[in-house]
Amino acid sequence: MEDNRKKVFSGTSHVQAMGFRNALTEAGITYHELDKSDSSYVGLFDEIQIYVDAKDEAAALDVLKALKY
Numbered sequence: 001m002e003d004n005r006k007k008v009f010s011g012t013s014h015v016q017a018m019g020f021r022n023a024l025t026e027a028g029i030t031y032h033e034l035d036k037s038d039s040s041y042v043g044l045f046d047e048i049q050i051y052v053d054a055k056d057e058a059a060a061l062d063v064l065k066a067l068k069y
Contacts, residue, residue: 005032006057008064009050017048023063029056 008031009020017033024031029052036047052060 004054005051006054007049007051008057008060009048011048012046014046014048017050019067020050020064023067024050024052024060027059027063029060029063031060 009017011017021031021033032051034049034051036049
C-alpha cells in the first residue's frame with residue numbers, strides 16, 4: 001500500500017462498505033478498497049478496508065460521519 005493513503009473505513013459489513021463507497025463516489029473522492037475476506041471461513045475473518053489519498057482524508061471522514069455509521 002502506498003504511504004500517501006489513509007484508512008478511513010474498516011469493517012465486516014459488505015452493505016455498509018458499499019454505502020460508503022457509493023457516498024465517496026458521489027462526493028468525487030477516489031478510494032481504494034482492500035477486501036480481506038477469507039473464502040475458507042466465510043463470516044469469521046472477513047474485513048473490508050477503504051483507503052483514500054491523504055489529501056482527501058478529512059473530506060472522506062466527513063462523508064462517513066454524515067452516513068452515521
